[in-house]
Amino acid sequence: MSGPEQISSPAQLSTLLSSTRIVVVNFYNEWNTACKAIAPVYEQLASQPAWLGVVKFAKVNAEQQAQIAQRYSITNPPTFMIFKNGQQVSKINGANPQQLSDAIKRLATEVESDGSSSGGFGEASSSGGGAWQGASLPRGYTDVTDQVDVRGLDLLNADSDFGGVRTLFETTAPSALAAGKGKGAATESESKKDWIESDVDEQLMLYMPFTSTLKVHTIQLTSLPPTSDDDDDDEIPMRPKTIHLYSNRQHNLGFDEAEDIPATQTLELDASSWDEKTGTAKLELRFVKFQNIHSLVLFISAGDGDGEKTRVDRVRIIGDTGEKREMGKLEKIGDDS
Known part of the structure; x- marks a missing residue:
């Protein structure tokens, strides 16, 4: 399985989100020590065969893609966002590989077990922490x-x-x-x-x-x-x-x-x-x-x-x-x- 897809435009990210059930996005800065430390871990996580056909991984340089970073309120990379059927369901701030891995596993298991799609106003959904929600989340924000x-x-x-x-x-x-x-x-x-x-x-x-x-x-x-x-x-x-x-x-x-x-x-x-x-x-x-x-x-x-x-x-x-x-x-x- 290949590594994360480098996002170079808002249109590229939109296409990825609309065509893939689960997408994980790493927002990073080149100079940030924590971003550098988590990068190889993220690459390894993205290369695991278990995610094949279920999860796609991407990465966004928050400085070079300021429009995307602003849209999703990214202020302090590294920040990881998880999307399900184009809707943001989880946002993880900081370099916490275990929390990220657990969130992906939980959502992937949910998708494989129910085979359903979510997203509209009338679809109950779950956040990264598993909490019930009566409506989809606005893009760029999470259940707090x-x-x-x-x-x-x-x-x-x-x-x-x-x-x-x-x-x-x-x-x-x-x-x-x-x-x-x-x-x-x-x-x-x-x-x-x-x-x-x-x-x-x-x-x-x-x-x-x-x-x-x-x-x-x-x-x-x-x-x-x-x-x-x-x-x-x-x-x-x-x-x-x-x-x-x-x-x-x-x-x-x-x-x-x-x-x-x-x-x-x-x-x-x-x-x-x-x-x-x-x-x-x-x-x-x-x-x-x-x-x-x-x-x-x-x-x-x-x-x-x-x-x-x-x-x-x-x-x-x-x-x-x-x-x-x-x-x-x-x-x-x-x-x-």
Whole structure:
């Protein structure tokens, strides 16, 4: 098996990504010591017969191909990116051959076992760490939900009969989808209520601190309320409609407090925002406003319908990671159950 393909233009990379199931790309600099050290290891990895017909390897000189590097937010090579059916599924920063090899093996095994293709909005996919996602990733960004500091999570107005706040960040598919039934599969009789619902009204206030400073591009919100033939059934929880985001707060906001503070961004969702196969909406943020983020407050102020409660099954954070934070400086408010 030949070594990595040298990429000399954006068009060449696009052709490779569109014609190959799995592509691994090494972004490097000629002068970088870590890049030089990992180069022979990468060459050896690319030459293994086990990848023949399943994985193709490429390399990009980040300085010579600045347009490609900028497109994928490459700032500190060596950086390795793994693509499945043209969609980025993993990004590994630094010279870590074992992590890279494990990620490739995991994805190659997945492709060989399911024989399926992914990529569209309605295809559930997995990140390099195996976490379920309800939508494809935007090009150049990764799932950074693992940077959520679960010890500092706080959720206001949640019904205690359902899952706790950490349920939102579970890496498994929601039970409504795992059962293969799609929207409406989960009912109140199910033993595993792996979602959250609001309590006294439709509002929810979620505080998310992060262990690293993030650039947040998109939030994937999954909501799978059961269906009902009765349009007037106010017992059926609603999907979120109006969402306010507040960046870099030291703790959660009270509901009255949130009304007096301008949101960093407000989003309005409707029926067309939700993918009917995965029950996921992609909240595309004004990226310039969500740089250097160490915490987010997500305030659902209204649900879409006439019900009294709002339901959320999963939250995924999509973006890029920066420097690790000193977690001792985080202020934790409320129960983190």
